Amino acid sequence: MALRTRGLTKRYGQRLAVADLNLEVRRGEIFGFLGPNGAGKTTTIRMLLGLITPTAGSIEILGQDLRRQPKLVLPRVGALIETPALYLYLSARDNLRVVARSLGGISERRIDEILELVGLSSRQKDRVKTYSLGMKQRLGLALALLHDPELLILDEPANGLDPAGIVEMRDLLHQLVAQGKTIFVSSHLLSEVQQICTRVAIIRLGRLVTEASVEELTRGRGEFVVRVEHPQEALRLVRAQSWGTTARLTERGELITPAPDGRGRELNRYLVEAGLIPDSLAPVTLDLEQVFLQLTGDDVAMGGKV
Numbered sequence: 001m002a003l004r005t006r007g008l009t010k011r012y013g014q015r016l017a018v019a020d021l022n023l024e025v026r027r028g029e030i031f032g033f034l035g036p037n038g039a040g041k042t043t044t045i046r047m048l049l050g051l052i053t054p055t056a057g058s059i060e061i062l063g064q065d066l067r068r069q070p071k072l073v074l075p076r077v078g079a080l081i082e083t084p085a086l087y088l089y090l091s092a093r094d095n096l097r098v099v100a101r102s103l104g105g106i107s108e109r110r111i112d113e114i115l116e117l118v119g120l121s122s123r124q125k126d127r128v129k130t131y132s133l134g135m136k137q138r139l140g141l142a143l144a145l146l147h148d149p150e151l152l153i154l155d156e157p158a159n160g161l162d163p164a165g166i167v168e169m170r171d172l173l174h175q176l177v178a179q180g181k182t183i184f185v186s187s188h189l190l191s192e193v194q195q196i197c198t199r200v201a202i203i204r205l206g207r208l209v210t211e212a213s214v215e216e217l218t219r220g221r222g223e224f225v226v227r228v229e230h231p232q233e234a235l236r237l238v239r240a241q242s243w244g245t246t247a248r249l250t251e252r253g254e255l256i257t258p259a260p261d262g263r264g265r266e267l268n269r270y271l272v273e274a275g276l277i278p279d280s281l282a283p284v285t286l287d288l289e290q291v292f293l294q295l296t297g298d299d300v301a302m303g304g305k306v
């Protein structure tokens with residue numbers, strides 16, 4: 001296990017910023033930590049990095065207790081919280097050199113390697129103040145990677161980035177996981193998390209709402225969306241079947257229906273045998289956005305999405 005919290009709690013006066021949080025992040029995965037503004041993401045991350053002390057609960061990182069072994073644990077972790085602290089009048093390379101010197105034992109070759117990885121090699125001599133937000137964010141990540149940490153804890157790394165910057169960040173995170181790193185990444189950009197994470201925890205008002213695989217969350221209820229030439233007729237037929245009583249039509253005239261034995265091919269066979277050949281037939285999957293809104297209690301109807 002790369003990261004495990006038990007009953008993690010942080011109280012600010014009367015306000016419970018994080019309440020009884022149990023998280024488990026496996027080695028080698030990209031784990032998404034999702035929640036609306038004020039949910040407690042940054043507070044949790046600050047506790048994970050030993051920057052603030054929990055009111056209660058425990059944190060285990062890479063198999064070690066953080067409170068008991070901070071000096072063993074923290075050098076194995078890399079972090080990016082909010083906007084990284086950068087020397088704007090220095091180049092990217094010099095920013096890395098400053099941190100390398102304070103860490104000790106980091107070669108110029110390692111700096112080359114990191115600059116290459118985050119895609120800043122060609123701009124490494126320019127002052128950081130001339131950089132775009134995306135470049136600064138990637139430099140922040142470079143600083144966090146310098147000492148080759150096993151676990152990366154990133155607080156909203158895509159925050160403020162434009163679509164191209166988000167794609168670059170996503171590619172970079174994929175590359176890091178391919179190298180065997182574990183990534184814990186917070187976000188409120190749900191579509192983004194859906195694309196990069198294998199599992200997510202959703203928090204709201206400091207409390208865990210759910211922890212599940214993205215696949216589980218978005219799987220839907222085993223229904224299928226069918227496009228067919230005569231949807232009304234298909235609906236009537238399907239409704240008359242024991243497995244199809246909950247079938248319905250969308251506003252766009254698509255048939256949403258369960259399948260015999262839950263199997264798409266059986267649904268297909270049924271429709272074809274009834275003389276209604278589907279133009280298309282696919283499982284209904286939910287957008288993480290819809291799941292999130294539903295789980296966090298916002299009163300938004302959950303619809304199917306293909």
Ligand SMILES: Nc1ncnc2c1ncn2[C@@H]1O[C@H](COP(=O)(O)OP(=O)(O)OP(=O)(O)O)[C@@H](O)[C@H]1O
Pocket residue numbers: 012015016017035036037038039040041042043044188
């Ligand atoms: N130092 C502090 N003193 C008092 N309250 C705090 C402090 N830090 C955070 N809080 C409160 O704790 C709650 C959680 O805040 P936190 O910053 O962890 O949320 P977040 O999920 O990171 O939100 P965002 O998406 O806006 O970054 C909020 O209600 C916040 O006001």
Ligand SMILES: [Mg+2]
Pocket residue numbers: 041042043155
């Ligand atoms: Mg935050």
